[in-house]
Amino acid sequence: MHHTLSVTVQDKPGVLARVASMCALRGFNIRSLAVGPIHQPGLSRITLVVDDVAVEQVTKQLHKLVNVLKVSELDPNDSLEREVMLVRVSADPGIRREVRDTAEVFGATTIDVGAKTVTFELCDHPQRLSDFLALIGHYGVVDLVKSGRIAMARDAKAKTKAGTEQ
Amino acid sequence: MPKMSGAAVLIKSLEYEGVEVAFGVPGGAILPAYDPLLDSPIRHVLARHEQGAGHMAEGYAHATGRVGVVIVTSGPGATNIMTPLQNALMDSVPIVAITGQVALSSMGNDAFQEAPTTGMAMHCTKHTFLVTDANEICDVVHQAFHLASTGRKGPVLIDIPKDLLVTEIEWHEPGPVDLPGYKPSRAGHSRQIERAIDLIMEASQPVLYVGGGIIAAGASEELLQFAEALDVPVTTTLMARGAFPDAHRLAMGMPGMHGTYTAVTAMQEADLLIALGTRFDDRVTGNPATFAPGAKVIHVDIDPAEIGKVRNPEVPIVGDVRVVLEQLVSALGVRLGDESLPDRSHWLETIAGWQAKYPLSYQQEPDGPVKAQYVIEQLLEATGGDCIVVSGVGQHQMWASQFWSFSKPRTWINSGGLGTMGFAVPAAIGAKVGMPDELVVAVDGDGSFQMTFQEMVTASTEKVPIKVVLINNGGHGMVRQWQTLFYGRRYSATDLSGDSPNYAALAEACGWVGMMVETPDDVGPALRKMLSTNDRPVLLEIRTDPDEMVWPMVPAGGSCSDIALGPEDL
Numbered sequence: 106m107h108h109t110l111s112v113t114v115q116d117k118p119g120v121l122a123r124v125a126s127m128c129a130l131r132g133f134n135i136r137s138l139a140v141g142p143i144h145q146p147g148l149s150r151i152t153l154v155v156d157d158v159a160v161e162q163v164t165k166q167l168h169k170l171v172n173v174l175k176v177s178e179l180d181p182n183d184s185l186e187r188e189v190m191l192v193r194v195s196a197d198p199g200i201r202r203e204v205r206d207t208a209e210v211f212g213a214t215t216i217d218v219g220a221k222t223v224t225f226e227l228c229d230h231p232q233r234l235s236d237f238l239a240l241i242g243h244y245g246v247v248d249l250v251k252s253g254r255i256a257m258a259r260d261a262k263a264k265t266k267a268g269t270e271q
Numbered sequence: 272m273p274k275m276s277g278a279a280v281l282i283k284s285l286e287y288e289g290v291e292v293a294f295g296v297p298g299g300a301i302l303p304a305y306d307p308l309l310d311s312p313i314r315h316v317l318a319r320h321e322q323g324a325g326h327m328a329e330g331y332a333h334a335t336g337r338v339g340v341v342i343v344t345s346g347p348g349a350t351n352i353m354t355p356l357q358n359a360l361m362d363s364v365p366i367v368a369i370t371g372q373v374a375l376s377s378m379g380n381d382a383f384q385e386a387p388t389t390g391m392a393m394h395c396t397k398h399t400f401l402v403t404d405a406n407e408i409c410d411v412v413h414q415a416f417h418l419a420s421t422g423r424k425g426p427v428l429i430d431i432p433k434d435l436l437v438t439e440i441e442w443h444e445p446g447p448v449d450l451p452g453y454k455p456s457r458a459g460h461s462r463q464i465e466r467a468i469d470l471i472m473e474a475s476q477p478v479l480y481v482g483g484g485i486i487a488a489g490a491s492e493e494l495l496q497f498a499e500a501l502d503v504p505v506t507t508t509l510m511a512r513g514a515f516p517d518a519h520r521l522a523m524g525m526p527g528m529h530g531t532y533t534a535v536t537a538m539q540e541a542d543l544l545i546a547l548g549t550r551f552d553d554r555v556t557g558n559p560a561t562f563a564p565g566a567k568v569i570h571v572d573i574d575p576a577e578i579g580k581v582r583n584p585e586v587p588i589v590g591d592v593r594v595v596l597e598q599l600v601s602a603l604g605v606r607l608g609d610e611s612l613p614d615r616s617h618w619l620e621t622i623a624g625w626q627a628k629y630p631l632s633y634q635q636e637p638d639g640p641v642k643a644q645y646v647i648e649q650l651l652e653a654t655g656g657d658c659i660v661v662s663g664v665g666q667h668q669m670w671a672s673q674f675w676s677f678s679k680p681r682t683w684i685n686s687g688g689l690g691t692m693g694f695a696v697p698a699a700i701g702a703k704v705g706m707p708d709e710l711v712v713a714v715d716g717d718g719s720f721q722m723t724f725q726e727m728v729t730a731s732t733e734k735v736p737i738k739v740v741l742i743n744n745g746g747h748g749m750v751r752q753w754q755t756l757f758y759g760r761r762y763s764a765t766d767l768s769g770d771s772p773n774y775a776a777l778a779e780a781c782g783w784v785g786m787m788v789e790t791p792d793d794v795g796p797a798l799r800k801m802l803s804t805n806d807r808p809v810l811l812e813i814r815t816d817p818d819e820m821v822w823p824m825v826p827a828g829g830s831c832s833d834i835a836l837g838p839e840d841l
Contacts, residue, residue: 115452118401123393130394165576171398171418174452 106157107136109186109256112167113175116142116149120172124151127170133163137188139253148174152255179256188231189252191216192238193224195245204244211237222247277405278303278436281369282311284412287445290340292704294318294327298344299384301371303436316704316733321348323697323726325355328366330701332359333684334659334709336489338419339366339701345373346384349430350391354691357395359426361688362510363487365419366426367412368392374434375403388430397425405438413445422455423574424487455573459590464598467545467569467586468606474543474567476618477503480526480555483510483687484548484572486680490593491515494547497596500603502615504622506534508549510687513677523622524631527555528825529669532629535825535834537622541566548572548592551581552688553827561830571595629836631673633819640816641791643667643742646798647674650712650740653798658710659684659702663695663719666748669821671714693722699737700730710738710802717743717767717774724777730808731782738801739778739810744817745769752820756841769814778810789814 114120121140128135137154155163160178167176179186196204201223205215208225211233217224227237231254238246275283281304285293294316297305308315318324321343328339343352349370359366373382389399398418400411408431415427471477479501485494491514498505498521505515506526515522524531526538538544544566549555556562559581570577570584571592578587588595633644647670656676661684662668668685677683684702686694699713720741730737751765775785784804788797794813801811824835835841 118403119389119393119399122390126394162576162580165580169574169576171450171453 108155108157108160108163109179109181109184109254110153110155110160110164110167111177111179111256111258112151112153112173113143114149114151115172115174116147117172120149121151123170123172124153124167127166128153128155128163131162131166133158137251137253139255152253154254177258179258184256184258186230186254186256187228188234188254189226189228190234190238191224191226191250192241192246193217193222193248194241195221195247196223197221200244204241207240208237213237272441274439274441276303276307276436277408277431277438277440279307280405280408280440280442281412281431281436282307282313283442284409284445285313285340286311287409288338288412288416290338292316292331293340293342294324294331294701295342296321296324296344296348298348298371300345300373300433301342301348301369301436302344303433304342304369304371314704315342316700316729318697318729319725320723321351322354322693323723323729325352325366325368326358326691326694326697326723327701327704327726328368329355329359329364330661330684330698331705332364332366332701333698334681334702335705336681337365337705338416339364340369341366342369344371344384345388345433346386348384349386349388353391353395354689356392356426356428358686358689358691358694360395360397362686363424363483364426365424367415367419368396368426368428370428370430371436372401372430372432375432376434378432389428392428395426396428397423399428399430402429402431402435405435405440408435409443409445414448414450417448418450418453422453455591456589457591457594459571459588459595459598461598463586463588464595464602467588467599468602470543470567470569470586471501471545471603472606472610472612475613475615476541477501477543477545477615478537478541478566479503479505480508480538480544480546480549481505481511481514482508482547482549483514484592485511485514488548488573488591488593489680490548490596491680493593493596493600495519497600500600501612502619503545504537504619506530506538508552508555508687509672509685511549512672512675512683513680516678517676518678523626525672527552528557528827529673529821529823530555530825531631531673532823532834532836533622533625535823535831536625538563538566539832544568546570546584547596550577556581557825557829557831561832563831635791637791639791641789641794641813642819643670643744643815644674644819645791646740646742646794646813646815647671647714649795650714650798651675653795653802654710654712658682658712659706661685661695661699661702661711661713663713663715664690664692665716665719666744666752666819666821667714667716667719667742692719695719696723696730696737696739697726699739700726700733700735703735703737704733712738712740714740714742716748717741717745717769718747721767727778727781727783727808727810736805736808738808740798740801741774741810741812742815743769743774743812744815744819746817748817749821751817755820756838757826769817774810774812783807784809785812786810787812787814
């Protein structure tokens, strides 16, 4: 079990270092971290996935950082989670068609083809990435990179509407 | 408007914040800031080591309640204040540290006297600023003082590259504090206040567990009012000594590892802990799993992260403890209109029984070696308790806390959380600079003293007539005590040879009066002589029994229920 935290921060020098090393020093293991600016100028959002630690304490310690404006824990059942993966797998010309067919089922895009490998890009829910990797892994993973998870809560208004319709 | 240097703006910004004193040591990168200081009303106290300057700023802040300021240069100047910064963080002491940095264009190039100051200080301060534009200086200083002195107080560091200090800019008054991520709460949630009163009305064996937050919040009066309204016994932690008068009928003294039997046992037996501005430190709780097992907890703290960190309270209250106490007193008043407090006379009698049966004790033989506890009692008698006591870290610190009778806040200054040996002499200097009309006595140990004693020179040259009572037991007494109790009397690296240095001569060499006594009869007269010397600092070395140990004791990580009154109980 893990927790996904969405942390809105001021875009100040060192803010990522503060967040990351505070977690390290207090023994909160970070599984994934992704950061980028948001629509409001001067602000960024860090999506932080931490192990099943005392998440309340992580949240409080994050709040103590002066450059942290907001921390919300995202319920996996009520949030949109995405991650990008680039994966290069062995694919001799003889089985290349078969490998690409598998990838197509998952909606993965072929972004590079080499003499003996094919590289796919997949942007999807982290669970879908794992499922894809489990299958495509049979052909032999040569290289792999993931972006780290990004997430946001589902739109509250849509949820309320759905609730009243039931 | 005429332009001025970034350095001049820095000094003017400090004046704007009301700074009267800064403690520091100059150096290459901070050099420009020292020039306008010559024309400023701010007094600069030149320490002999940056660590000393940092502890002076802490002592000043402890004694006055105002923000202490320390100014040092880049590189080693900055690394040398990491200990005071962490010390101030652990004990919530408001200080602002200003560090010079190599020029912006040189940063990251391993320039001369470059150190990654903001990186190093990131986790031992409340916040750090790296100034990258000279026009930001006065706003950053303003924010730093705001951060240091509000909410949970603490150290803030401002790192300023040298080129910005020589940039010509215009002075402007700082704008409003713009820290959208920093909003400390003041008042407690009204529903939690009511729930707290519910628990208080039900409890038959309540204890007020009081921490340094009471002193930081200036809430001693409110605490007294609350404790008396409830008739609840009070224990004051090492950081809270003086928050509640020790002579009061409800005072139980200090809890924890070397707390009184009564305070420790009352918490173990309590059915309600009212924890005010305190953090369930391991030196108080022992093994947290066995701490106060039958107690419900009301935890009031200004730092939400302290609530539930060690112990999950039944009633969490985030807020300024002074405001929360006012809320509690007022809510209690309303409730007492139609309800009455349960009869707790049995609880108070039980506590009085423990106090009578298990007081703090020691044996001073008339012809035997001097006991440190006796020195503390004699000092208390000689001063009438009317002074600021500053201590180092070790056995002498525990004895001073145990055997002194505190009557008001800000009269006990020590290093609690970090346990920084060497704290006493510089902190006493800072306290005396801040409170020149008060008698300031440092009670130090020989081990602790030897870590920062070069600051004796600062005391003489800056004409800060502090007193130092040096408890010389010839070693690292607290470590030695553990070696006696837990390492089969194998004394490894704890002998400091009581004869060297010659402390009295050392003090004289630094421009102090130096004295030494080694028999019980000489202690009182020597203390009185020390107290009557006010034109210079005085050091009184007292040779004490190296085998004396601090009791009671809850072994580290043990249960407070297993409190030992002496070696036979371990």
